[in-house]
Amino acid sequence: MRKRYDFEQRESEHDLSLDSNFPTEKSRHSVHSIPVYAGVLVLLYLILLYGLVIYFNGRLPAALNVQDESENPSAFISSRAIHDLQLLTKMGPRITGGYENEVLAVDFITREINFIVQQAHKNQKIEWDVQVTSGAYTLDLLHVDQINAYANVQNVVVKVHGTNDTENSLLVNAHFDSVPTSPGGSDDGINVVAMLEVLRKLSKSSARPLHNIILLFNGAEETPLQASHGFITKHKWAKGCKVVLNLEACGAGGKMILFQTGPQTPWLMDYYSKVPHPYAQAAGEEIFQNGWIPSDTDYRIFRDFGGLVGMDFAFYVNGYRYHTKYDDFENIPSGSYQHVGDNLLHLVNSLSRAPELSEEVPTSGKMVFFDFLGYFMVYYTTSIATVMNMAAVLASTAVAVYGITKLGFTKSSTKYIVTTFLALLSGWILAAVVMLLTALLLDNSGRAMTWYANPWLIFGLM
Numbered sequence: 001m002r003k004r005y006d007f008e009q010r011e012s013e014h015d016l017s018l019d020s021n022f023p024t025e026k027s028r029h030s031v032h033s034i035p036v037y038a039g040v041l042v043l044l045y046l047i048l049l050y051g052l053v054i055y056f057n058g059r060l061p062a063a064l065n066v067q068d069e070s071e072n073p074s075a076f077i078s079s080r081a082i083h084d085l086q087l088l089t090k091m092g093p094r095i096t097g098g099y100e101n102e103v104l105a106v107d108f109i110t111r112e113i114n115f116i117v118q119q120a121h122k123n124q125k126i127e128w129d130v131q132v133t134s135g136a137y138t139l140d141l142l143h144v145d146q147i148n149a150y151a152n153v154q155n156v157v158v159k160v161h162g163t164n165d166t167e168n169s170l171l172v173n174a175h176f177d178s179v180p181t182s183p184g185g186s187d188d189g190i191n192v193v194a195m196l197e198v199l200r201k202l203s204k205s206s207a208r209p210l211h212n213i214i215l216l217f218n219g220a221e222e223t224p225l226q227a228s229h230g231f232i233t234k235h236k237w238a239k240g241c242k243v244v245l246n247l248e249a250c251g252a253g254g255k256m257i258l259f260q261t262g263p264q265t266p267w268l269m270d271y272y273s274k275v276p277h278p279y280a281q282a283a284g285e286e287i288f289q290n291g292w293i294p295s296d297t298d299y300r301i302f303r304d305f306g307g308l309v310g311m312d313f314a315f316y317v318n319g320y321r322y323h324t325k326y327d328d329f330e331n332i333p334s335g336s337y338q339h340v341g342d343n344l345l346h347l348v349n350s351l352s353r354a355p356e357l358s359e360e361v362p363t364s365g366k367m368v369f370f371d372f373l374g375y376f377m378v379y380y381t382t383s384i385a386t387v388m389n390m391a392a393v394l395a396s397t398a399v400a401v402y403g404i405t406k407l408g409f410t411k412s413s414t415k416y417i418v419t420t421f422l423a424l425l426s427g428w429i430l431a432a433v434v435m436l437l438t439a440l441l442l443d444n445s446g447r448a449m450t451w452y453a454n455p456w457l458i459f460g461l462m
């Protein structure tokens with residue numbers, strides 16, 4: 001900063017006579033010598049912004065318990081889901097093919113469903129089924145075809161019948177199996193128990209949905225994605241499924257984010273934008289759909305093998321707990337249940353009455369979407385995004401061109417422009433080099449993942 005100022009000051013002393021348009025020493029001084037309080041204000045603004053985002057990002061809704069139900073008869077009751085997850089995770093890891101998964105977990109889920117169906121409102125028509133399925137599929141992961149064959153994996157499937165007597169259905173999916181190293185609290189137990197509580201609320205309602213609601217409790221996701229393939233290609237209720245809500249986790253606790261939607265269904269966002277706790281980010285869609293990470297969810301199976309459209313959700317904070325023994329019951333705050341429960345119940349109620357499920361909706365295009373501090377959704381089509389981005393590019397180019405023409409192409413101004421440009425460029429290069437060196441240092445000292453549990457380390461890179 002100091003050096004640049006000196007350089008410009010000296011230059012202007014020499015060149016004032018060459019070009020009357022060239023900034024005087026006084027005007028240059030006002031541009032480059034920023035008062036200290038301005039710097040402090042910018043810093044305070046950044047700290048405030050960071051603090052606000054951290055605060056709103058971590059804020060969870062208050063969890064409701066059974067005593068709250070008389071006042072909120074149609075609301076999702078977290079305490080029942082919490083109780084269910086405690087029982088489910090007590091079984092330990094639920095490995096596909098193992099006793100805990102195939103016997104204990106299936107027994108627990110079917111008993112709960114049976115009980116719910118027995119207590120259901122007389123207007124409701126609810127059926128359920130245990131599917132044992134075998135098959136095989138090929139999936140392109142990171143441009144390599146992978147063949148996956150499976151035998152006798154299990155699905156527990158519930159059908160809440162709609163009033164319109166067609167096969168059109170909304171599908172909701174979560175998996176009750178886990179990896180061998182984890183009790184699967186957030187991945188994916190919390191979503192299984194949230195679905196059970198949503199089923200309780202649906203069953204108690206006197207009003208039947210317009211379209212069928214299929215709840216798929218899937219017993220082989222970690223193997224990977226087998227049971228969803230078995231369901232969508234073979235189950236008798238699969239054919240009518242039009243839209244899927246897929247519930248996943250790659251972290252533990254926190255909020256459930258909508259990270260992927262479509263394909264080609266901008267109308268879905270009209271429904272999501274009305275959920276009680278909007279929380280969404282389109283960046284994940286780019287990462288997943290461009291095949292940049294060697295991971296996928298059942299959403300892809302439903303889309304590629306069943307032609308479904310839908311939304312893909314996941315818990316993602318505390319990602320360092322994912323697939324470890326620390327993804328347990330104790331580490332999930334009660335507000336996480338309410339967050340997924342309120343949003344899921346709202347979406348199930350609205351989408352099971354959506355005309356788009358029975359009509360062919362001629363829509364196309366992708367959406368850019370994100371929430372504003374959890375209060376409301378901002379979403380627009382990618383064609384509008386292109387116009388906005390191009391406008392920003394044109395405006396900044398115009399500013400640069402205007403600045404350069406104002407200076408004129410004298411010897412000294414050209415030197416000034418080139419020096420400024422080179423200073424900017426070397427700033428970027430230096431920043432990249434410092435980041436790479438820091439990464440190398442962390443890697444070689446065996447602390448490559450330190451940032452995962454300590455996100456504040458990002459300040460070291462700023």
Ligand SMILES: [Zn+2]
Pocket residue numbers: 175187188221248249
């Ligand atoms: Zn999972």
